Amino acid sequence: MEVQFLSDSIQFSPKEIHPYVWIGFGIFWFLFSFVGWFFPDNPAINRWKLPLTLICFLPFSFLCLSEQLDTSTDVWTGEIRAPNRLVRIKDFSTSKELVFPFADFQSYVIESSSESKKEGWDHTDAIFLRHKSGLLLPVGRIDLKERPNQPFSRYAETSRNMRRYLKILNLPILDIYLDPFQGLLLSQEPIDEIQRAALDSPDLVSSQKNLELDQKNEELRFPIRWNHKVGIGNYFFVFGLLVIGHFGVLMTKSTLGTSSIREFWIALIVGIFAYLAAVLFFYFRIYENKNKLYEIQKTTSGYEFYSQTSTNPPKLLGSYVRESGKRVSLTIHPHRHLEFYTEEMVRAAKTLIKSLESGNVSVGKTWTEAKALTQAGKETTFWDLSDLPMEVAVRFFLVLSPK
Numbered sequence: 526m527e528v529q530f531l532s533d534s535i536q537f538s539p540k541e542i543h544p545y546v547w548i549g550f551g552i553f554w555f556l557f558s559f560v561g562w563f564f565p566d567n568p569a570i571n572r573w574k575l576p577l578t579l580i581c582f583l584p585f586s587f588l589c590l591s592e593q594l595d596t597s598t599d600v601w602t603g604e605i606r607a608p609n610r611l612v613r614i615k616d617f618s619t620s621k622e623l624v625f626p627f628a629d630f631q632s633y634v635i636e637s638s639s640e641s642k643k644e645g646w647d648h649t650d651a652i653f654l655r656h657k658s659g660l661l662l663p664v665g666r667i668d669l670k671e672r673p674n675q676p677f678s679r680y681a682e683t684s685r686n687m688r689r690y691l692k693i694l695n696l697p698i699l700d701i702y703l704d705p706f707q708g709l710l711l712s713q714e715p716i717d718e719i720q721r722a723a724l725d726s727p728d729l730v731s732s733q734k735n736l737e738l739d740q741k742n743e744e745l746r747f748p749i750r751w752n753h754k755v756g757i758g759n760y761f762f763v764f765g766l767l768v769i770g771h772f773g774v775l776m777t778k779s780t781l782g783t784s785s786i787r788e789f790w791i792a793l794i795v796g797i798f799a800y801l802a803a804v805l806f807f808y809f810r811i812y813e814n815k816n817k818l819y820e821i822q823k824t825t826s827g828y829e830f831y832s833q834t835s836t837n838p839p840k841l842l843g844s845y846v847r848e849s850g851k852r853v854s855l856t857i858h859p860h861r862h863l864e865f866y867t868e869e870m871v872r873a874a875k876t877l878i879k880s881l882e883s884g885n886v887s888v889g890k891t892w893t894e895a896k897a898l899t900q901a902g903k904e905t906t907f908w909d910l911s912d913l914p915m916e917v918a919v920r921f922f923l924v925l926s927p928k
Contacts, residue, residue: 526666526858530689537664538602539858547593551586558582570779577775581768585761592757601915603664605654607693612654612662616916623916630654632697633690634661635683635706645672650683652690655699658926660919663858665690680708687711702875745920753817753832754912755810763807770799819912821921828925830908843906845925851904855922857915863908863922870901 529536561578564570600617612630614623634653639646652665667686671677687698687709698706773796780789813834820831820839827846833839843865845851851865877894910918 526663528665528686533607533693535605535664535690535693536602537604538600539663541600544593547589551589551593554582554586554589558586567779569781570775573775573778577771581771584764584767588757588760588764599915603662605664605690605693612694614662614916614919616914618914619916621916623919625656627694629657630694630696631657632699632703633687634699634701634703635687636701645670647671648679650680652686654694654696655703658923659853660855660922660926661857680710683708684710702871702878745917745924747821747823749821749913749917749921751819751913751917753814753819755814759806759810763803763811766799766803766806770796770803773797773799843908853922853925855910855918857919861910861913861915861918863910863918863925864905865907866905867901870898870905873898873901 527538527540558579558581559575560582561574561576564574601614602617603612603614605612610627612625612627615621616623632655634655636651636653637649638651639648648669648671650667650669651663652667653661654664655661665686667683669677669679669682671679688711691711698709700706773792773794776792777789777796780792816835818833820833822829822831824844827844827849829841829845830843831839832842845853845865851867852871854864854866856862856864873894877891877898880891880894910921913921
């Protein structure tokens with residue numbers, strides 16, 4: 526996340542690859558495609574060297590430049606603004622805004638994770654605003670590196686940033702299980718969640734009610750339909766396999782008619798398998814998904830999630846029944862998906878994590894708690910909304926979780 530702390534507001538947005546980076550990569554691959562000029566002299570392949578590298582690497586340049594020109598990229602920005610006590614989210618793919626009053630948010634949530642590296646530990650603290658609907662809105666991310674023989678305080682940087690957040694919007698700070706977050710050093714105590722109702726002035730409450738009415742009037746229209754977007758990484762992978770195939774063919778030609786029979790067969794087999802893998806990957810990951818359509822339909826009892834291609838009938842990917850007792854959460858960044866889960870799963874996950882963190886661990890106890898979590902997780906379902914505009918996904922989530 527990219528975050529700017531201003532005097533009366535906090536601006537945040539997902540970290541995106543700058544267009545100039547794609548242009549730079551495009552220029553690099555364009556120049557690299559002429560590397561065939563510098564290959565060692567070999568009479569059997571001399572006239573094939575430059576055409577080969579042009580065929581291999583020019584497509585990568587084209588992919589980078591086309592990605593830079595793609596205007597359908599999912600980009601959004603947000604702002605926590607103190608003067609009018611509003612949180613605004615602007616989705617550039619739909620040119621619409623989501624606007625929430627401060628009173629709709631109940632707490633900050635910090636999700637901490639650590640990863641062991643050869644040179645030490647990498648720590649990450651993801652910061653969210655928790656809406657009354659249960660929506661966790663990502664507003665910051667802190668990455669820390671802990672290295673041996675270097676002074677390090679685990680939550681010093683997180684504490685410094687949280688003090689900045691509290692100056693604009695003072696809320697309780699919780700962990701991912703909604704328990705008080707431990708380890709922060711704050712100069713002021715976050716205001717209690719129960720006391721917040723008395724903070725808003727009558728005029729402000731009136732404006733917030735009007736704002737809520739305006740947002741409710743802009744209702745979603747069902748069915749919600751959107752197209753699947755094939756990620757550029759799939760094309761890079763296909764062209765990477767083709768590069769291996771091209772060089773396999775080149776090596777086959779260079780060893781043809783020589784005494785290197787073993788190298789000839791190895792190059793031929795590698796080339797054939799690389800071409801075959803490229804064709805299969807293209808067919809199943811790109812061609813089959815190129816015209817895929819997703820749809821969410823409203824039913825009398827809830828909602829159903831379908832996918833459909835031009836050659837296949839609609840396929841039911843999931844369903845949600847109102848009053849089923851399941852909870853729902855929406856992940857916005859970096860990938861968007863809805864998760865439907867039970868209260869039992871939350872309790873089982875919390876029990877296991879707290880048990881491991883306490884240090885009171887035994888094989889039998891851990892096995893029992895892990896088994897309970899696995900059993901509860903069998904009823905968990907996911908809906909992939911990665912290609913649905915963020916603003917639409919949030920509105921749908923608010924429909925599922927009216928609070």
